[in-house]
Amino acid sequence: MNKPFAPSAPVDMARERAAGIRDIMPVMVAAAPIGLLFGALCAGKGLSPAEAGLMSVLVFAGGAQFAALELWTWPVPIATLAFSTLLINARHILMGASLAPKMRSFSLGQKLAGFYVLTDESWALAERRAKDRPLTPAYWFAVAGLLPLSWVGATIAGAVLGSFLGDPARIGADFAFTALFIGLIAGFWNGRVSAAAIGASAAVSAATYFAFGPPWHVAAGALTGIAAAYVAAPAGEEPPEAA
Amino acid sequence: MTIDPTTLAAILAMAVITYLTRIAGIFLVGRLALSGRAKAAFDAIPPAVLVAVIAPTALATGWPETLAALVTAVAATRLPLLATIAVGVASVVLLRMIAG
Numbered sequence: 326m327n328k329p330f331a332p333s334a335p336v337d338m339a340r341e342r343a344a345g346i347r348d349i350m351p352v353m354v355a356a357a358p359i360g361l362l363f364g365a366l367c368a369g370k371g372l373s374p375a376e377a378g379l380m381s382v383l384v385f386a387g388g389a390q391f392a393a394l395e396l397w398t399w400p401v402p403i404a405t406l407a408f409s410t411l412l413i414n415a416r417h418i419l420m421g422a423s424l425a426p427k428m429r430s431f432s433l434g435q436k437l438a439g440f441y442v443l444t445d446e447s448w449a450l451a452e453r454r455a456k457d458r459p460l461t462p463a464y465w466f467a468v469a470g471l472l473p474l475s476w477v478g479a480t481i482a483g484a485v486l487g488s489f490l491g492d493p494a495r496i497g498a499d500f501a502f503t504a505l506f507i508g509l510i511a512g513f514w515n516g517r518v519s520a521a522a523i524g525a526s527a528a529v530s531a532a533t534y535f536a537f538g539p540p541w542h543v544a545a546g547a548l549t550g551i552a553a554a555y556v557a558a559p560a561g562e563e564p565p566e567a568a
Numbered sequence: 569m570t571i572d573p574t575t576l577a578a579i580l581a582m583a584v585i586t587y588l589t590r591i592a593g594i595f596l597v598g599r600l601a602l603s604g605r606a607k608a609a610f611d612a613i614p615p616a617v618l619v620a621v622i623a624p625t626a627l628a629t630g631w632p633e634t635l636a637a638l639v640t641a642v643a644a645t646r647l648p649l650l651a652t653i654a655v656g657v658a659s660v661v662l663l664r665m666i667a668g
Contacts, residue, residue, distance in 0.1 A: 355649070355650075358650055359649070359650075362653070372575065373570045373571065373572075375570065375571050376570075376571055376572065376575050376576075376579070379571065379576070379579055380579045380582070383579055383580065383582075383583035384579065384582045384583045384586050385586070386586050388614065388618065389582065389586060390582075392617065392618070392621045393578075393582060395621050395622070395625075396621065400574060401572075401574045401575055401577075401578045403574070403577055403578045403581055406578050406581065406582055407578075407581040407582060407585055409617065409621070410581075410582045410585050410586060411585050411589070412613060412617045413613075413614060413617045413618070414585065414586050414589040414590075415589055415610075415613050416589075416610075416613060416614055417586070417589035417590045417592070417593065418589050418592045418593050418596065419593065419602070419610065420593060421589075421590060421591065421592060421593020421594055421596075422592075422593035422594075422596045422597050423593070424593070425593055425594045425597050426597050433594075436591075436594050437591055437594070440590040440591050440593075440594065441587060441590065443590045496657075496661065497657040497658070497660045497661035497664075498657065500625075500633065500636060500656055500657055500660040501653055501656070501657050502622065502625070503622045503625045503626055503633070503636075503637060503640070503656065504636075504640045504652060504653040504655070504656025504657060504660075505649070505652075505653050505656075506618045506619075506621065506622045507622070507626075507637060507640045507641050507644050507652065507656065508640070508644045508649045508652035508653060509614075509618055509649070510615045510618050510619060510644070511641070511644035511645060511652075513611075513614055513615040513618075514615075515611070518608050518611075518612065519612060519615055522612035522615055522616045522619075523615055523616070523619050525616075526615075526616040526617075526619040526620045526623070527619045527620075527623045527626070527627060528623075529620075530619065530620040530621075530623035530624065531623040531624055531626075531627040531628045534623065534624040534628055535624075535628050542620060542623065542624060543617065543620045543621055544620075545620070546616070546619065546620025546623055547613070547616045547617040547620040548616075549616075550612060550615070550616025550617075550619060550620065551609050551612050551613055551616050552609070553612075553616075554608050554609050554611070554612030554616070555605045555606070555608060555609040555612075556605075557608070558604065558605045558607075558608030558609070559604070559605075560604065560605055
């Protein structure tokens with residue numbers, strides 16, 4: 326990577342940072358209760374607040390963390406958790422490939438550090454901003470770098486509080502996962518193709534779980550769902566439209 | 569503050585894989601132009617995985633869970649995420665009470 330070229334007009338770093346903070350604030354507020362829930366469910370699975378907090382710091386990917394917790398058993402199935410994480414986070418590869426060319430004033434080190442905190446939300450905000458002005462490190466590190474404070478803080482608080490709640494099934498909290506995932510899945514809905522993927526994945530996962538038990542249901546369901554999307558999508562160069 | 573070694577290993581494995589997915593795009597710029605069916609299959613990965621994770625709870629636990637999942641899915645089409653979770657949790661508690 327070359328050194329960043331000097332922009333013709335000087336960029337007001339303070340203003341860039343303020344714009345980033347303004348954009349990420351609502352996301353930080355929304356992430357707090359989800360983080361509390363994650364922490365409480367960690368406690369229900371027998372993870373300590375330190376372990377829950379460490380996972381939020383080091384992994385920092387909500388969907389993959391919730392999936393790992395749902396698959397969490399003792400002894401810990403490391404390979405299953407790693408594979409599930411890879412499948413859920415594979416979308417980052419495309420997100421990064423789309424955003425990286427728009428980070429022209431970033432050094433390689435800034436990109437490598439900045440992408441540690443890449444999330445769906447900060448990616449979407451940065452893509453939106455890059456449409457009408459250059460993306461600056463000051464903006465990115467405010468937008469992407471502040472969100473972990475909310476997520477990690479809420480995780481630890483939830484894990485501490487959750488250990489006082491007792492059996493999560495008593496208040497229906499064990500179903501919170503399922504409800505959360507259904508809500509997340511709805512965000513990926515794009516019509517016929519996603520319906521095929523979701524239906525195929527659900528049927529094969531449940532059948533595999535019934536026949537063989539965990540952990541094979543995740544890989545079997547997910548791969549069938551992905552294949553169903555491939556088959557359901559129109560062949561040709563155009564990306565699929567919502568049907 | 570206890571950290572179990574196996575738990576730490578699992579967290580580290582997840583962390584390394586996640587970071588690799590995050591930075592891979594930097595090195596793939598211009599070489600990764602998915603279109604058509606390949607793009608549709610790639611886009612379907614997150615929902616397909618999420619569904620596969622919850623399908624046993626939603627479909628193979630009991631009728632209260634299955635019905636609550638349906639109620640939650642309807643709620644998800646018109647409510648924000650937290651409200652969707654609240655509806656899901658409330659309906660499963662109610663339906664389990666009915667089931668006894």
